[in-house]
Amino acid sequence: MRLLQVAQHADxxxxxxxxxxxxxxxxxxARFDPPGLLFFDLDGVRLLLDGNAPTALLYLRVDDVQAALDRLGAEVEVVSAPHVIFAHEDDALGPAGHDEWQAFVKDSEGNTVGLISFVPRA
Structure with a gap:
């Protein structure tokens, strides 16, 4: 089994x-309007933005959390600034020897989105 699609609310x-x-x-x-569906590809998983979808909490892996925030600019609402959430000692939930950085922002539709990057420990 593999995750195929995640839906997120968008007005x-x-x-x-x-x-x-x-x-x-x-x-x-792809965009289908009507009925109002917008699709992005996340490495083979479809992100569907749809006015009829409920809100979901997405966690997106990015190369660098701070660079992603910089790309979004000053208008994005940062809910939680970048911080280390976990140190991976083994490969159970991420690459061993890396710190997991997370930040949370509000998207343009008011949904919270988590941004995650893995940074090698010095």
Whole structure:
């Protein structure tokens, strides 16, 4: 079994598209309007933005949490600034010898999005 798709609530597809294109660094893959569906590809998992979807808490892996925040700019609401959440001693939940950095932001639609990066310990 493999995760295929995650749906996230979006009231304004144009606004949501601009936010996620900036965050992900890639354009949307498909848009169907009507009924109002917008898709992004996350390495083979579809992210569906849809006005009828409930809010989900997404955790997105990024290369560098701070760089992702910088890319989003000053207008993004940072819910939780970048911080180390976990030190990986083994490969059970992430690469051994790395610190897991997380930050949380509000997307353009008011949903909370977690950003995660793995940084080698010095």
């Amino acid at each position: 304004d597809l144009d606004r949501a598209s601009a936010f996620y294109e900036t965050l992900l660094g890639t354009p949307a893959r």
